[in-house]
Amino acid sequence: MSRIPKPTVRRLAIYYRCLERLEQQGEDSISSKALAQMVHIKDSQVRKDLSYFGSFGRRGIGYDIRRLLGEIQKILGIHKRWNVIIIGAGNIGQAIARFKQIEKHNFQIVGVFDTDHRKIGKQITPGLVISDMSSLEEFIRQNQAEIAVIATPAEAAQSVADRLEKSGIKGIICFAPITLNCNIPVEYVDITVFFKTLVHSVVSQNYNI
Amino acid sequence: MSRIPKPTVRRLAIYYRCLERLEQQGEDSISSKALAQMVHIKDSQVRKDLSYFGSFGRRGIGYDIRRLLGEIQKILGIHKRWNVIIIGAGNIGQAIARFKQIEKHNFQIVGVFDTDHRKIGKQITPGLVISDMSSLEEFIRQNQAEIAVIATPAEAAQSVADRLEKSGIKGIICFAPITLNCNIPVEYVDITVFFKTLVHSVVSQNYNI
DNA sequence: TAGATTGTTAATCGATTAACAATC
DNA sequence: TAGATTGTTAATCGATTAACAATC
Structure with a gap:
């Protein structure tokens, strides 16, 4: 368009x-x-x-x-509040859930999901508890979640994306190191890629020329 | 070049x-x-x-x-090991310190720094303890750190960058929401920017065309 | 009016893509 | 040999920059 x-x-x-x-x-x-x-x-x-x-x-x-x-x-479309869910309560998922800047910018973290039963039920921040992945679809509908963060291992990411898309999620931030097949917008954030491109600049000294 | x-x-x-x-x-x-x-x-x-x-x-x-x-x-220059330090032991700094993928890719987190005395001395992972910012320069030299991650608030980032550059750090990953003035390569990672560009795609539906 | 700064056009620059000869 | 696939050139596409008339 x-x-x-x-x-x-x-x-x-x-x-x-x-x-x-x-x-x-x-x-x-x-x-x-x-x-x-x-x-x-x-x-x-x-x-x-x-x-x-x-x-x-x-x-x-x-x-x-x-x-x-x-x-x-x-x-940009940030004049309205966006409801966000996080899939994967590992290191990165929890950091995003706790990241104050995101909420300050009108993105509200409404749910965090994981498959690990030792994590389910754990409180991340006041009012935010890790839920079981099995309740994902229902939760998305009930809470009108529109944006999802995929913070799972790469192997799980595609099937998660399929479920998200099917449930009406409108956009995905993907921290998993994989290119997804899906028909909604995706932003990829692979932290290791930033490290690698940085050292390329360091070794080739071409960052300035 | x-x-x-x-x-x-x-x-x-x-x-x-x-x-x-x-x-x-x-x-x-x-x-x-x-x-x-x-x-x-x-x-x-x-x-x-x-x-x-x-x-x-x-x-x-x-x-x-x-x-x-x-x-x-x-x-890319990732055939050798790179020693990495993290400045700022908040949410993001700690998540990076614990992020296994980085070490797997030949980036070794050798130090984490903060100014908050309640955090200093705290262990993040086995063998990785939060140090006082005052020991930064000495630490960089003694441990041959080459890459630094800035995970401080925006207000602190520029003066941290100045100290890093002066101490011989060769490249910076900057999570602080600010454009730095410095003469070494910098990669910027502003998580909130990914959220904002994503919702622009969502509202304008132009991601696919 | 003179100085500053925008909005926009046209020129330039750089990155992507198509096409195909080389070759396994 | 026929089919597959690379490496590279040239064409295309898209993004950045310079320049300047409009106007505050």
């Missing part, structure tokens, strides 16, 4: 982060040039990114921070 | 992941077409990516999995 470059969407989330900080610091407007400097890109990139969605600035003046925060919220 | 597209490096790490699984399954060769299908890209992309570094396949046959694993190891 809309032809928005993926890098543009990612940068929008990063502008949002900067604008939040600026607002907190009491600023009320900023130029594309200043914003660009904060994230080490060109000012024309900032303006181009925003121009896909409208004209939010004032020539000669810059952008109103409050206004721009609101616009980016609407563009 | 070398002109390797960043996406190529990232994909190399992903091919590596597939090849590991295939090797484990007892396979010993694979074509670019089959590998491409596993990660939902074009086969010419796989061949192009590899061709930046050499000719590792056999026409008519495909790629030897063992051989290709070894070549990618050398390209």
Whole structure:
């Protein structure tokens, strides 16, 4: 449908982060040039990114921070609350469940699931207890969960994804090291890939050129 | 120096992941077409990516999995052990410290640091105890740490990065939501950004088109 | 008015893909 | 030999950047 470059969407989330900080610091407007400097890109990139969605600035003046925060919220779809479930209560699943920043950004963790009976029933945070995977489908419907985090081992990930998709989950964040076959949007986060690409930059010293 | 597209490096790490699984399954060769299908890209992309570094396949046959694993190891720089320290023993810092996959991939967590005196001295895993930030520089030298993970709040991240760079750290994985000013390679991992780009795909349904 | 900064177009740059000769 | 598959070139596609008229 809309032809928005993926890098543009990612940068929008990063502008949002900067604008939040600026607002907190009491600023009320900023130029594309200043914003660009904060994230080490060109000012024309900032303006181009925003121009896909409208004209939010004032020539000669810059952008109103409050206004721009609101616009980016609407563009990204983070003006509303999203209910999130986590599949896999291992190391990563539990860390995400406890991660305060996520809730601060309008993503509410409503459930955590695992197959390990020693984990089921354990409280992760006040009001958040690990549930049995067998109750997954029912839980999704009853709690209107829309986003799921897959934090299972790779072997389990595809069958979990199938169940999620079938139950009406609309998007997946996948921490498992595998490419999923499914028809809803997926964001992949393989922590080990970041380590590997980092050391490639280190050994080839090409990060700056 | 070398002109390797960043996406190529990232994909190399992903091919590596597939090849590991295939090797484990007892396979010993694979074509670019089959590998491409596993990660939902074009086969010419796989061949192009590899061709930046050499000719590792056999026409008519495909790629030897063992051989290709070894070549990618050398390209990425993961054939050697890397010593890693973690700054910030909060939620994310501790999860990374406990994350087995990282050690499996030749990254050894040798130290974890925090400024909170209630945390210092606490054992995270057998042999890994939270240290005081004041011992950072000495520790880096004595343990030949080369890679650092910044898992502090955003406000602390820049000054931590400055100290790391000055102490000879060669690359940084930054979980703090901020763009750092520094002269060594940095990989940014902002978990909330993945959630935000995901919901943009969900609301705009443009993920597939 | 002069200076600053946007929004947008056109030019440039870089990455992906198709195509095919080489070769197993 | 026929079929499969690589390595590489050229064509295409998409994203970034420069430039500048519009306008605050």
